[in-house]
Amino acid sequence: MIDEHEVRDRIVAAADALYYARGIHEVGMDAVRAASGISLKRIYSVFPSKADLVVxxxxxxxxxWDRDLGRSLASADGARGRLLAIFDFLRTWFETDDFRGCFFINTYGESGATSEAVHAVVRQQKADFQALVERLALEAGGTEMLGRQLSLLAEGAQTSAAIAGDPSWADDGRAAAEALIDLAIGTVAAPASGSARTHA
Amino acid sequence: MIDEHEVRDRIVAAADALYYARGIHEVGMDAVRAASGISLKRIYSVFPSKADLVVxxxxxxxxxWDRDLGRSLASADGARGRLLAIFDFLRTWFETDDFRGCFFINTYGESGATSEAVHAVVRQQKADFQALVERLALEAGGTEMLGRQLSLLAEGAQTSAAIAGDPSWADDGRAAAEALIDLAIGTVAAPASGSARTHA
DNA sequence: AACCGCAGAGAACGAGCGTTCTCAGATTCG
DNA sequence: CGAATCTGAGAACGCTCGTTCTCTGCGGTT
Structure with a gap:
């Protein structure tokens, strides 16, 4: 057990499971030590502080997330199919036993206000996901705005499914996405509401 | 300052501001005491524990939330208008200086895993909001599913706006909502006389 | 005036945290 | 073989937190 790389992986894997299940501030370094089997001294030699471990x-x-979502998208046909595959991916995720919502959102609620480093990682993850969806929306023949709308649905599905403990929110998101996509790429005649914005 | 009711209000108001801005576990009882000007002894005589104060x-x-959202909805015309007013309400909320996302979602991420009482309150708030949206969707001539879809958009807008620090996510939600509503109730060419269901 | 009871301020307490230190045992190298 | 170095296990430290306790002074009743 001298392999630096494996030690690091075991620490991160143990911390990840504990943090996700109980929340970061509820898990002390000693719990990470117990779950990983790596001594505190060794943990601190790899991660100088808990904040580093969290990051x-x-x-x-x-x-x-990127790997698993990428696999789901890779097995879907066409840009439209890939957009919808996002919601199928969410559905299977929501159905896992230990699903407790999006780790990034939870972490933002927990420490986003106080730790700028954490907030930055969370913000980046969300921005990258939104960029991915926008790219797919453009490929499907829609607009960037379609991508943003689908992002909202995916985001909302994650928090709704977590809090309610009900995976079927992914299906509502999927149905809404299907409607919005078909509306945007002209499969259905669109009401030309366009940029009508009564606000501000 | 013997008024039990005002004392309670001041404690809750001080705790609310601190919890929302910094997160619950970052705020000790002493900070609540300093902000409210109520002694610890008095605080504990009203709330036997921090958990009670949190609830x-x-x-x-x-x-x-119910009061402010209700006001926004009351000043909108028709069920469709009220559904869209939700997103206008969100937009003005997102623009406030101290906006840090939905307190309920943040609190779920922070203590939903460990405190069942907290989780229950959060779940109830979300369920009630979803029920409200579903009711409005039915009034507008749509289905329950339309209501669920719009809930997702509102939910997603809250987390996206919070993490990105960008209020304009409310506008994307609004645009998507408009499209989904019109698709569901078929107002592409229908005039305003379609309000066979009246509810003033 | 004398007593009683209560409220405020904050010290005190026990627990738990992140982090560091100690120490015994294993390992390595001359 | 012996000495120097490293490592794991966990005790220890300093801090913060939720909660309780102590002490001091004020107000009301007779």
Whole structure:
């Protein structure tokens, strides 16, 4: 167990599971030590502080999210299919036993206000996801705004499913996405409301 | 300052502001004491524990949300107008200086996992909002599903606007809502006389 | 005036946290 | 073989927090 890389992975994996299940501030470094089997001294030699470990966990979550979502998108046909596959991906995620909402959103609620480093990672993850959806929306023949609208649906589905404990919110998101996509790319005649904005 | 009721209000108001700005676990009882000007002894005579205070703050947030949203809806015309007014309401809220997302969602991320009482209040608030939107959707001539879809947009707008620090997500939500509503109730060419269902 | 009771201010307490230190045992190298 | 170095386990430290306790002084009643 001298392998620096594996030690790091085990610490992050243990912390990730604990943080996601209980919330970051509810999990002490000693719990990470117990779950990972790595001594405190070694943990601190890899991550100088808990904040560094938190950032590493967020990074790992990002990586896993990108990889898993990417796989789901890769097995879908066409840009429209990939957009809808996002919601299928969410649905299967929501159905997992330990689903407790989006780790990034939860972490923002917990420490976004006080830790700028954490807030930055969360903001970046959300921005990247939105950019991905916008790109797919353009590929599907829609506008950037369509992408933003679909992002909202995906975001809302995550918090709604988490709080209500009901995975079916992914289906509502999917249905709404389908309607918006078809409306935008002209499968259905669109009411030309366009930029009518009564606000401000 | 013997008025039990005013004392309670001042404690809750001080705690609410601090909790929302910094997160609950970042705010100690002593900070609530300093901000409210009420002694610790008195605070504990009204709220036997911090958890009780947290629940009271959540209740007050709920009350304020219901009242303010209700006012916005009351000044809108028709069910369709009231549905869209939700997003105008969100937009003005997002623009306030101290906006830091939905207190309920943030609180869920922070203590929903460990405190069942907190989780219950959060779940109830979201369920009630969803029920309201569903009711409006039915009044507008749409389905329950339309209501659920619009809920997702509102929910997503709150987290997206908070994390990105960008109030304009409310506008994307509004535009998507408009499209979904019109698609659902088929007003593409229908005149305003379609209000066979009247409710003034 | 004398007593009683209560309220305010904040010190005190026990627990838990992040972080550091100690120490015993293993390992390595001359 | 022996000495120097490293490592793991966990005790220890300093701090903060939620909660309780103590002490001091004021107000009301007779």
């Amino acid at each position: 590493a966990v967020l990074g790992e979550r990002r990586h896993v | 009271a703050v959540l209740g007050e947030r709920r009350h304020v």
